[in-house]
Amino acid sequence: xxxSSEKYEAVIGLEVHAQLLTRSKIFCGCSTEFGAPPxxxxxxxxxxxxxxxxxxxxxxxxxxxxxxxxxHCTIAPRSIFDRKNYFYPDLPKGYQISQYETPLCKGxxxxxxxxxxxxxxxxxxxxxxxxxxxxxxxxxxPDCSLVDFNRSGVPLTEIVSEPDIRTPxxxxxxxxxxxxxxxxxxxxxxxxxxxxxRCDANVSVRPRGSDSLGVKTEVKNxxxxxxxxxxxxxxxxxxxxxxxxxxxxVQETRLWDPDRGVTRPMRSxxxxxxxRYFPEPDLPPLIVPPDLVEQIRIAMPELPAARRARYTSxxxxxxxxxNVLTQEREIADYFEAVLxxxxxxKAAANWVMTEVLRVVNESGRGVAQSVPAPAEVGSLLKMVxxxxxxxxxxxxxxxxMCKSGKNAKATVSELGLLQVSDEAAIAAACDxxxxxxxxxxxxxxxxRDKLFGFFVGQVMKAMGGKANPKIINExxxxxxxxx
Amino acid sequence: MATDSxxxxxTEARELLRKRELSAVELTxxxxxxxxxxxxxxxxxxxxxxxxxxxxxxxxxxRLAKGGAPPLCGIPLAIKDIYATRGVRTTxxxxxxxxxVPTYDATVIARLRAEGxxxxxxxxxxxxxxxxxxxxxxxxxxxxxYDTQRVAGxxxxxxxxAVAADQCxxxxxxxxxxxxxxxxxxxxVVGIKPTYSRVSRFGIVAYASSLxxxxxxxxxxRDCAIMLRSLxxxxxxxxxxxxxxxxxxxxALSGEVKGMRIGVPKEFFVEGMQADVENAxxxxxxxxxxxxxxxxxVSLPHTQYAVAAYYLIATAEASANLExxxxxxxxxxxxxxxxxDLYRKTRARGFGAEVKRRIMLGTFALSTGYYDAYYLKAQKxxxxxxxxxxxxxxxxxxxxxxxxxxxxxxxxxxxxxxLQMYLSDIFTISVNLAGLPGLALPCGYDAEGMPIxxxxxxxxxxxxxxxxxxxxxxxxxVLTRKPAVV
Ligand SMILES: [Zn+2]
Numbered sequence: 001x002x003x004s005s006e007k008y009e010a011v012i013g014l015e016v017h018a019q020l021l022t023r024s025k026i027f028c029g030c031s032t033e034f035g036a037p038p039x040x041x042x043x044x045x046x047x048x049x050x051x052x053x054x055x056x057x058x059x060x061x062x063x064x065x066x067x068x069x070x071x072h073c074t075i076a077p078r079s080i081f082d083r084k085n086y087f088y089p090d091l092p093k094g095y096q097i098s099q100y101e102t103p104l105c106k107g108x109x110x111x112x113x114x115x116x117x118x119x120x121x122x123x124x125x126x127x128x129x130x131x132x133x134x135x136x137x138x139x140x141x142p143d144c145s146l147v148d149f150n151r152s153g154v155p156l157t158e159i160v161s162e163p164d165i166r167t168p169x170x171x172x173x174x175x176x177x178x179x180x181x182x183x184x185x186x187x188x189x190x191x192x193x194x195x196x197x198r199c200d201a202n203v204s205v206r207p208r209g210s211d212s213l214g215v216k217t218e219v220k221n222x223x224x225x226x227x228x229x230x231x232x233x234x235x236x237x238x239x240x241x242x243x244x245x246x247x248x249x250v251q252e253t254r255l256w257d258p259d260r261g262v263t264r265p266m267r268s269x270x271x272x273x274x275x276r277y278f279p280e281p282d283l284p285p286l287i288v289p290p291d292l293v294e295q296i297r298i299a300m301p302e303l304p305a306a307r308r309a310r311y312t313s314x315x316x317x318x319x320x321x322x323n324v325l326t327q328e329r330e331i332a333d334y335f336e337a338v339l340x341x342x343x344x345x346k347a348a349a350n351w352v353m354t355e356v357l358r359v360v361n362e363s364g365r366g367v368a369q370s371v372p373a374p375a376e377v378g379s380l381l382k383m384v385x386x387x388x389x390x391x392x393x394x395x396x397x398x399x400x401m402c403k404s405g406k407n408a409k410a411t412v413s414e415l416g417l418l419q420v421s422d423e424a425a426i427a428a429a430c431d432x433x434x435x436x437x438x439x440x441x442x443x444x445x446x447x448r449d450k451l452f453g454f455f456v457g458q459v460m461k462a463m464g465g466k467a468n469p470k471i472i473n474e475x476x477x478x479x480x481x482x483x
Numbered sequence: 484m485a486t487d488s489x490x491x492x493x494t495e496a497r498e499l500l501r502k503r504e505l506s507a508v509e510l511t512x513x514x515x516x517x518x519x520x521x522x523x524x525x526x527x528x529x530x531x532x533x534x535x536x537x538x539x540x541x542x543x544x545x546r547l548a549k550g551g552a553p554p555l556c557g558i559p560l561a562i563k564d565i566y567a568t569r570g571v572r573t574t575x576x577x578x579x580x581x582x583x584v585p586t587y588d589a590t591v592i593a594r595l596r597a598e599g600x601x602x603x604x605x606x607x608x609x610x611x612x613x614x615x616x617x618x619x620x621x622x623x624x625x626x627x628x629y630d631t632q633r634v635a636g637x638x639x640x641x642x643x644x645a646v647a648a649d650q651c652x653x654x655x656x657x658x659x660x661x662x663x664x665x666x667x668x669x670x671x672v673v674g675i676k677p678t679y680s681r682v683s684r685f686g687i688v689a690y691a692s693s694l695x696x697x698x699x700x701x702x703x704x705r706d707c708a709i710m711l712r713s714l715x716x717x718x719x720x721x722x723x724x725x726x727x728x729x730x731x732x733x734x735a736l737s738g739e740v741k742g743m744r745i746g747v748p749k750e751f752f753v754e755g756m757q758a759d760v761e762n763a764x765x766x767x768x769x770x771x772x773x774x775x776x777x778x779x780x781v782s783l784p785h786t787q788y789a790v791a792a793y794y795l796i797a798t799a800e801a802s803a804n805l806e807x808x809x810x811x812x813x814x815x816x817x818x819x820x821x822x823x824d825l826y827r828k829t830r831a832r833g834f835g836a837e838v839k840r841r842i843m844l845g846t847f848a849l850s851t852g853y854y855d856a857y858y859l860k861a862q863k864x865x866x867x868x869x870x871x872x873x874x875x876x877x878x879x880x881x882x883x884x885x886x887x888x889x890x891x892x893x894x895x896x897x898x899x900x901x902l903q904m905y906l907s908d909i910f911t912i913s914v915n916l917a918g919l920p921g922l923a924l925p926c927g928y929d930a931e932g933m934p935i936x937x938x939x940x941x942x943x944x945x946x947x948x949x950x951x952x953x954x955x956x957x958x959x960x961v962l963t964r965k966p967a968v969v
Contacts, residue, residue, distance in 0.1 A: 044587050048807045050580065051567045051589060051688040055722050083803050085849075087826055094806020147811065276849035278858060281692035281800055284722055 008243070009208045010236045011216075012171055012201060013127075013163035014228075016178055017156050018188040019134070019196035020063045026133050026155035027054030027097065034194045038139070038148035046153035048092030053282050056081075060131060060155045061104075061286065063187045065296050067157060068105030068129050070181050070303055075293050079104045081131075081280040086273045089147050090136040098158075100277040103130035104286065110161070110181070111305045112173045113323045121305070124174050125162040131286075132156050151195075157188075163202065163213070168232040172225050175199060176327065180304045184329040192224055199228055203235045205243065214239070215249040219263055221256045231256035235263050307332055315345045324353050330367045331357065337374030341382055348381055355395065359402055372401045372408070380408040387468045393417035421468040423475065426459070429467070430475050433458045444480055455480065489517040489649045490966075493558050493706040496652055500547050500557045507547060507557030510652075511540035511601050514559040518603065518650045521969045524631050527645040529564045529574055529622045531604040543599040554709050556599030561645040561654035564605035565612055566592055567686040571602075575688050576610045576620035579808045579815045579833030589686025590718045591655070591697055598713055603651050607641030610835045611805065612662055612690040614638050615907040618898055619837040626894070627669060628967030629933055633891040636666030636907075639700070643670040646700045647967045653710050654700045659691050660793050661887070661911025663698045664923035668886035668936020671925045671967065673953065674700045675707045676911075678944050679918035680725040682711075683718035689804040691797035692723075694915045702964070704924060704953040708732035711946065727944060735947035736954040741775030743952060746879030750786040751910055756888040763927030763935040764885045770961050771883070771952070781875040781882065785867045789913035790905055792868070795848045795861035796916070802845030808833060840901065869917045876942040881949050884910050886923040886936030914940055922949040927962060934965075 025032055028045035045052045068075050082100035108126040136152040138145055159178065165171050179190035179197055190197040204216035219235055222228045234256075239249050254263040302310075304326040311322035326332045335352045342348050356371050363370035371377070380397055383389045389397070389412055397411045404411065412418055420426065433455055434441055444451040459472050488496065488510050499505035515533050522528060536559065543557035562568060565575050567585040569592075574580045588596065595602075609619040617625040617640025625640040627633040628648035635644040639656030643666035646654050656663040658676035667674030675698045682697040689695060699710035712733065717726040747768060752761060772778050810816030810829030817828035834842070848857040875882060887907055897904040914921040919940055926937035937956070941949040956962075 044585075047812060049567075049585065049587070049813070050573070050575070050583065050807070051565075051585070051684075051686045052587075053685050053721050053723075055720060085803050085806060087806065087809060089809075089811045089822065092807060092812060094809060095803050274851050276803075276846065276851075276854075278799060278803070278849050278854075282689075282723060 005237065005240050007208060008205045008236075008240050009210075010166055010232070011163045011204045011206060011213060012165035012232060014161045014165065014171060014174060015200045015202070016159040016175070017198040018159065018182055018190065020060055020155040020157060021186060021188055022057060022059045022063065022155055024057055025153035026057050026060050026131070027153055030153065032154050034196070036150055038146070038150060041150045042152070046092070047149050048094070054097060056283060056286070057155065061288065062292075062296060063185075064104055064129065064131055064157050065288065065293060066185045066300065067159070067182065067187045068108065069293070069297055069300060070185055071105070071108040071110055071126055071129065071159075073105035073108030073126060073129055075288055076102055076104055076106065077288050077290070078102070079286045079288075081283045081286065082277045083280050085276045088135070089145065090138050090152070092136065092149060092152055096133060096135065097280055097283070098132035099130035103128040104288070105129035110174060110177055112170065112177050113305070113308055114319055122170070124164045127160040127162055129157050129159050132158060163204075168229040168236070171201065171232050172229045175225050175228060177304065180327050180329075184301055184303055201228065201232055201235075203232055203239070204249070205236055205239045215251050217249065217251065217263075218253045219256055220253060220266070223258070227256055227258055230258075230261065231263060234261065238263065301329070304329075304332075311349075315349070317346065317349055321349050321353065324357075325349060331360075334367055334371075334374050338378045338381065341378060342385060344381075344385055347384070348378075351377065351381060355398055370402065372398070372405070376401060376408045380412075383408070383412065387419065387421050387470060388412075389417050389419055390469065393419070416466070419466050419468045420463055421471055423471055426463070426467055426471050427475050427479070429459050429462045430455075430472070430479050432462060434479060441480065452476070452480070487513070489513040489652075491652060492702045493555070493652045493709055494703065496558060497554060497709075501552070503547065507540040507543040507601060508537060510557065511536050511559050511603065514603050514649075514651050517648075521628075521648050521650065524969050525626050525628060525635075525644050525648055525650075526623050527606055527625050527635075527641040527648065527650055528561065528604040529576060529607050529620075529641070530572060532571055532602055535571065536601050536603045539599070539601040543601060546599050553598040553713070555595060555713050557601060558653065559601045559603045559651045560595070561604055561606045561642055561651040562592065562602055563608050563639050563642045563654070563656045565608060565657055565688045566655060567688065568592055568602070568605065571605065573605065573688070574622070575612070576608045576622055577833065577835065577838070578621045579829070581621070581815060583814050585686075587686060590683040590720055591714045592686065594713060606639070606645055606654060609638035609640070610838050611688065611801070612638040612657055612659055612695075613801070613837050613841050615661065615665055615904050616892070616894075616897065617641060617666070618894065619835055621835060624894060627891045627933075628969045629671060630891070630931070631969065633893055633933065634669065636669035636887075636891060638662040638666075639674075640666045642700050643667050643672055643674065646670070646672045646702060648969050649967075652702070653706055655714075656698060656700055657687055657690075658696050658698055658911075658915065658921075659694045659797060660915050661908035663700065664886050664911045664921055664936065664938060665907055667700055667923040668925075668934065668938075669891035671928075671934030671965065672700050672702060673704050673707050673922070673924045674698060675711060675922045675946070675950070676914065676920060677711060677715060677946055678725075678920045679915075680723055681920070681944065681946070682714045683716075683721040683724045685718055685720040689800075691800040692804060693800060694793075694797055696915070704922070704950055704957050705733060705736055707922070708736060708950045708954070725944075730947055732947060732950055735951050737951060738955050738958050740771055740952055740955045743771070743776040743881070743948070744879040745771050745776050745778050745952070746781035746875050746882040747778055748781050748783045748786070748875065748882060748884060750783050751884035753888065753909075756885065757890060757929065759927070759929035760885050760887070760889060760935050763929075764883070764937055767926040767937045767956060768883050770956065770959065774955065774959065779879050781879055783868070783871040783875060783913065785864060785871050786913055788864045789868055789916055790909055792861040792864040793908075793912045793916060794844065794905060795857050796865065798841040798845030799848045799858050800845065802842045802849065805834075805838065805842055837901070865916045868913050872913075872917045872919060872940075872942075881945065881952055882940040884938045884940065886910060886938040890929045890931075890933035890935055910938060919943055920946045920949060922953045924953045924957065925962060925964070926956070928965060932965075
């Protein structure tokens with residue numbers, strides 16, 4: 001951070017477009033599946049043919065309400081759709097059906113996880129969550145431009161935050177939390193590469209301590225969380241440099257150029273619109289019956305923030321551990337399914353965070369496809385807890401199970417990983433070692449404590465490496481002490 | 484019989500077809516021959532579908548032979564060229580859609596097809612239904628069958644003229660501000676604009692979505708009742724369409740008006756209206772009185788603002804509805820070096836003057852800084868107009884007014900003065916703003932023999948009462964239908 005940046009504070013608001021997980025589009029029956037050949041998921045309605053009419057997909061409403069409730073929004077009992085007018089080849093009707101004056105959800109907030117140092121969670125307030133349809137996609141070939149309308153009419157929610165965000169890192173944390181919530185709720189898959197989770201940022205800076213707002217720019221074209229953080233960091237520095245040089249920030253839309261790592265202004269023609277919003281006459285008002293909201297509220301899953309709180313307060317995990325485990329619902333669910341019968345939850349948490357997540361991440365597939373069932377990992381960890389196998393043996397067994405798909409018991413016995421915990425057998429081995437090494441025994445008893453490890457090693461060797469080290473320790477200490 | 488069967492009403496033809504005294508093919512041939520004979524004088528059609536119509540007629544004959552065929556089976560109809568018809572070009576009388584062939588049917592077209600109706604052709608109209616004379620057609624104006632020097636009215640002028648000139652037995656139009664009732668009045672036929680939401684709009688190319696409504700033209704009120712029953716009803720493809728059950732409109736035609744309270748609004752008898760029109764409408768009202776109806780004076784005080792409110796709301800919606808004609812996916816495209824010029828040139832060449840005028844008006848009304856003063860204020864006026872009607876219907880069962888202030892005017896007479904043209908719809912527009920049903924039927928002829936139209940307005944979903952009143956007037960025989968001159 002340069003010296004001048006200490007003098008300033010950034011004010012950041014984010015607009016996120018998340019694709020809702022419906023099978024069909026928002027105003028017609030076409031499929032929303034990603035990756036189909038161009039213009040195969042289209043019909044007269046989503047291609048804007050003359051005379052066709054939109055019909056609202058009620059499934060969209062349920063998903064958006066779920067997100068609204070999770071974000072503590074007020075759900076409007078009556079909202080309307082509006083037409084947002086502009087010409088672009090990927091917009092077949094010449095207007096986008098969106099919500100303007102009366103969004104489905106108002107207010108609310110997203111709680112960011114505390115990082116342990118700066119204390120508790122931070123709240124980022126929301127302005128609104130509304131519904132709209134996606135546009136198609138322009139494809140530029142060397143000699144012509146083509147349009148693919150497969151995306152046209154895919155349902156989106158736009159989630160607009162208040163300018164409560166202060167740093168690029170916080171923007172990243174907000175997006176991760178939002179994405180995590182959307183995935184927990186099964187409202188959106190939050191996939192940035194496939195375009196089902198997109199973000200624009202409004203960025204301005206002001207002298208630290210000031211409560212007025214500076215001139216903002218809107219930054220677009222950021223395709224990953226990293227891009228968002230980099231683009232915002234760049235934009236903050238750029239604006240500070242301008243102000244320090246006595247220049248002014250121009251209100252404009254800028255595009256992030258990830259290759260050059262800079263933002264550049266969009267040509268004014270690309271965004272200078274008067275959208276001429278007005279109520280969509282082809283759709284009746286969106287009425288939300290109170291009992292629908294209640295039904296959705298009752299069926300809400302536990303959200304990441306609640307899980308984090310439970311993991312730290314009830315299980316004694318650190319905020320960091322709680323955060324890692326809860327980011328994906330699949331992982332948190334897995335973790336909880338490992339727990340039954342285990343005393344040491346911390347050990348289970350560590351196991352999931354290291355062993356399980358490593359395999360899941362390396363495989364690039366889902367949890368169910370890459371690691372053994374959680375109950376099997378639970379029984380493996382139970383064996384460690386009971387001293388039946390060593391931690392290292394458990395790792396060996398886990399690796400084998402990931403490949404073979406066999407259960408924990410069979411794998412441990414097949415690989416001969418069970419440790420001997422029979423005290424009599426261990427005592428016999430200890431006696432043999434003590435008899436075989438009289439000189440070392442004398443040295444140890446004379447005060448060379450360091451030799452203890454040597455005896456442990458010898459006993460372990462004598463037992464083929466499968467003895468319970470804890471019991472060896474106990475027996476050896478007792479026997480060596482007795483002279 | 485077969486040779487002049489084109490003169491039949493739907494009611495008459497239905498009987499003959501059922502009894503197999505007339506075949507659908509004979510009837511269709513008669514209409515097609517009639518089209519050939521008078522079309523050069525009238526220009527009622529943009530596209531005549533002779534081969535398709537005969538194929539439909541043959542299929543209808545097979546169904547009629549089996550017995551139990553639906554009411555419109557084998558009946559030759561004309562369709563305003565703003566209804567999407569699968570496989571048949573749908574131009575909206577615009578250059579921009581000159582060669583557009585839809586892959587889908589409008590819901591009402593699909594319903595009529597399923598009934599076995601025969602579509603003889605796509606009728607002429609004002610481009611995108613914007614106009615009151617059918618002079619704003621890229622395919623030339625339609626002429627009035629009573630006097631070919633006069634307009635047929637609009638925007639559904641082709642549909643009205645085709646029925647008046649017996650080119651078909653009935654037809655379909657659309658009515659956004661009077662586009663069924665005014666041409667019905669000018670051409671001396673019957674036309675009904677149903678309650679907004681009574682008939683599906685799916686597949687009807689949109690002009691002003693909150694006002695557009697589908698409706699039939701017929702030679703008699705009964706014919707309109709028969710057609711309306713086939714058109715009306717819920718449609719999952721139109722979420723603004725009502726799910727109310729559809730009554731048997733024909734069964735409502737009891738011929739009885741005794742005890743009916745007929746409201747007469749003083750605001751609808753204005754200075755400057757043609758004296759013959761006022762006299763004929765007052766005579767019709769007097770007839771109702773003599774038949775046992777009670778005439779009550781009612782007031783619709785916000786009527787004077789209706790035209791202004793209409794031209795803000797309708798044009799605002801139109802400005803958005805017509806954005807899809809951009810030369811990208813279908814229709815006319817004028818190539819250009821860049822995207823903006825492609826849009827400009829395509830739309831400049833594709834749209835006619837009146838369409839451009841309304842797009843500009845509507846775009847202005849919705850623009851930042853003007854929205855509240857124009858669009859929003861017009862919506863408030865609309866609410867007041869609805870309230871006027873609600874209050875009026877508290878003390879009457881239906882309202883009787885003239886359909887238009889004049890009879891059909893001469894071709895070209897109002898083309899240079901859009902405002903005068905807009906005033907042709909002064910008596911019909913408020914009915915659209917209020918979303919109510921309105922029936923137009925002939926109630927006399929002026930000194931030059933041009934038809935005069937009576938308008939009967941009902942409360943929402945009050946189609947039965949206005950049809951009953953219209954039919955009773957027709958049956959009384961005070962007016963014998965005078966055939967068109969052509
Ligand atoms: Zn579609």
